[in-house]
Amino acid sequence: MRPDGVLTTVDQEPEHQQSARQAFREAGFAGNRARFIPGPGHWTCCPRLADSGYDLVFCDGDRQEYQDYLAESLRLLRPLEAWSPSKASSRTDAPWTPGPQPTEVLRLRELVRAVRESQELVSSLLPVGDGLLCAVKR
Secondary structure, X not given: OOOOOOEEEXXXXXXXXXXXXXHXXXXXXXXXXXXXXXXXXXXXXXXXXXXXXXXXXXOOOOHHHHHXXXXXXXXXXXXXXXXXXXXXXXXXXXXXXXXXXXXXXXXXXXXXXXXXXXXXXXXXXXXXXXXXXXXXXX
């Protein structure tokens, strides 16, 4: 998450909200970096979440309502900022920065390669922030 990012979670199950709140706190994030909204996602999203205010939307709900979730997700997502060579070269933490690579970048590349080559996983690397690696076990 970006340094100024805020996690917004919508869930109608109080136990899920409490678990998320506890996990976020245990991960060391300040309380003002999370927003917990009780209720079903499709009813809550409309009036309470800002248009183009989110980098990532994850929906896990009633499959019969996925088309509605898609419409809401498109409204909520901000457009992906295109990377130009000038932007990439101005970032010192990016893996494509010329010159010797920090150990952290090399380790992340090893992780991505291992997940991609694993026969046990189906993976995807999403262009969210610096990238979001997702995988499910076959």
